[in-house]
Amino acid sequence: MGEENHPYDPRGLIREAYRIEEVTPEEVRVIFFDWAMTRPDTPSVRDQIRTLLAAYGKDAPSHPMSQTLRDGLAAAPTIRRRGGRKGRRG
Numbered sequence: 001m002g003e004e005n006h007p008y009d010p011r012g013l014i015r016e017a018y019r020i021e022e023v024t025p026e027e028v029r030v031i032f033f034d035w036a037m038t039r040p041d042t043p044s045v046r047d048q049i050r051t052l053l054a055a056y057g058k059d060a061p062s063h064p065m066s067q068t069l070r071d072g073l074a075a076a077p078t079i080r081r082r083g084g085r086k087g088r089r090g
Helices: 013-019 025-038 045-056 064-075 084-089
Strands: none
Touching (some): 013 045, 025 064
8 A cells, every 4th residue: 555645735746746756846836836726724834834844855855845845834824814894705
């Protein structure tokens, strides 16, 4: 049997990106975007990226996916409360 996927990477996209030989930064950004569009809703994107980076990137700090995860962590939006009409509409 294959490896279990991480709960924050249910499709194994991030894990598999680390296994692709000579993967380019452009390719991992596409993979990251695909993951981001289908990631679990909770916990926050920051927490998920931080956890995946610790799980997969610790042994490959110079891998393009590690850099993409670090970039995603730096760019992840801070959740703010929205009031008024925008807050009610989502």
